[in-house]
Amino acid sequence: MSLFQNILIIAILIAGAGFLSLTEIALAGARKVKLKILAESGEERAQKVLDLQENSADFFAASQIGLNAVAILGGILGEGAFRPYFLSFVQQFYTGNWAETISFVLSFTLVTSLFILFADLMPKRLAMIAPEKIAVSVINPIQIFIKVCKPLAWFINAIANLLFRLFKVNTKRDDNITFDDISAVMDAGAQAGVLQKQEHHFIENVFELEERNVPSSMTTRENVVYFTLNEAEESIRQKLAEFPYSKFLVCSEDIDSVIGYVDAKDILVRILNNQKINQLNESTIRNVLTIPDTLTLSEVLDRFRSTKEKFAVVINEYALVVGVITLSDIMITVMGDWVTPIEADQQIIKRDNNSWLIEGSTPIEDIKHALEIDEMPDEENYETLAGFMMYRLRKIPRPADTVIHSNYKFEVVDVDHFKIDQLLVTRLLQQPEEPPEEPTS
Structure with missing residues (x-):
């Protein structure tokens, strides 16, 4: 050729x-x-x-x-x-x-x-x-x-x-999509400009509902406002004026003896009809949804959807009330930093690029987002920043106690009756050469 x-x-x-x-x-x-x-x-x-x-x-x-x-x-x-x-x-x-x-x-x-x-x-x-x-x-x-x-x-x-x-080689292709796969796609979409920053933030938070437990978003026991059956009318009026909540627990004597809840609208109707508002009865008190504190936020959403309720009491394994949670609390968790923080009371306050004032009751997931930390040590053992400090210190914290993790120093600033109210978190500009094995105090 x-x-x-x-x-x-x-x-x-x-x-x-x-x-x-x-x-x-x-x-x-x-x-x-x-x-x-x-x-x-x-x-x-x-x-x-x-x-x-x-x-x-x-x-x-x-x-x-x-x-x-x-x-x-x-x-x-x-x-x-x-x-x-x-x-x-x-x-x-x-x-x-x-x-x-x-x-x-x-x-x-x-x-x-x-x-x-x-x-x-x-x-x-x-x-x-x-x-x-x-x-x-x-x-x-x-x-x-x-x-x-x-x-x-x-x-x-x-x-x-x-x-x-x-040679016992499995040739079947695994096409299951994991959260990491979806997260990677979302990150790529955000970098490419397909997803807006807030959209990426919302989607990420929605997936976290499956990982976050009820205590991370509920109103804790000490902050729950409730009425008793024998509460004076003046006290009820004062609570209605001071706390702009739509629902209030009704208890027999203390918070652990829950009877139900009342809607603020029902009390308003009684006021407009010139009726006494301290006479709480079956027509006013509604049955309250009770859930364990081990549920995830995703499971709580399922309970709200199936029961048509938007308010629930959270109890622990000893049948003690540990808090209350509403549909609004879960939505605030999804919205994160983009929601107007009326009820959040600015739990995380950024002082400058390297320091934050953070309340002890702030959920760990919020801490990880704010500080851009991938994971906390043994985080299945606690829900809040205060819980993290107690777990690492292995004692009841006192002011000036510190813990170092992921190039951040967590320092207790204020303690009220053994409860950590506030911490100062500082980014260390240089990683310590030999971080202490035991937290300092």
Whole structure:
């Protein structure tokens, strides 16, 4: 064959190998989520790609058969086509025993470079740009190619499956999507500008509802405002005026003897009708939803939805009331820093770029967000910053007690009746060379 014929055949082989490389990367890299969207919009070829991904053994066997056959044939033809011309060129400068070897190396290098560039590197990089679009475009011709290669592909797959079973290799693809996968996609979307900062913040907080327990968002026991059955009318009026809540617990004598709750609207109606508001009875007191403190916020949302309630009492394993939680509390958790902090009372106050004043009752998840800390040590053992300090100090904290973690110093500022009211958190500009094993005090 002439040089032109050889070049034409090699060009065809390179194009064929390039098509197979392009197809291989596109079908492997096409994301199922996008393909399902295309399939639902009426694109039949997208469904064919999904079906091929579910059973990809025949395709990869056929692809490797084609790629290897083309590469071997291209090497044979290329070496025979170009070596005489390289030999003539080399003999103009050198006529020794190595002339044949040098011409072979030059011919081999040229053919290999052409296949690497045009049949491997460029097609694969193109396929990575838009894998779904390319996969849908090539699915029909590649299915014909798979049918042509099926007898040999079946034989190769049979041997491969035998070896996989022999070495107990699981070849089933795991397509389960984890929270880390979704979080990575959200981060990429935020960096690309597809998600606004607040949208990314909201979505992240929604996923955290499954991890955060009730105590991280509830109104704690000491802050619960409640009425007793024998409470004076003046006291009820004063509480209504002082605390702008829509619902109040009603207890027999103390907070642990809960009877139900009253809606502030019902009391307002009694006032407008000139009725006594301290005569709380069955027509006024409503049954209250009671939940354990071990529930996650996601589970609490399910309880609210199933019971049509928006207010619940939280009790611990000893049947003692530890707080109350409302639907609004959960929504504030989702909204985070973007909500107007009326009820939050500014739990985290940023003094400057390296220091914060933080209330001891602040949930640990909020601390991690504010300080950009990935995780706290053994955080399953506590819910709040005060709990973190007590867990690390192994004692009742006192003012000036400190704990160092993740290049931050947590210092107790104010303690009221053994309760940590406020802490000063400072970012250390330099990591201590040898952080103390035991917290200092």
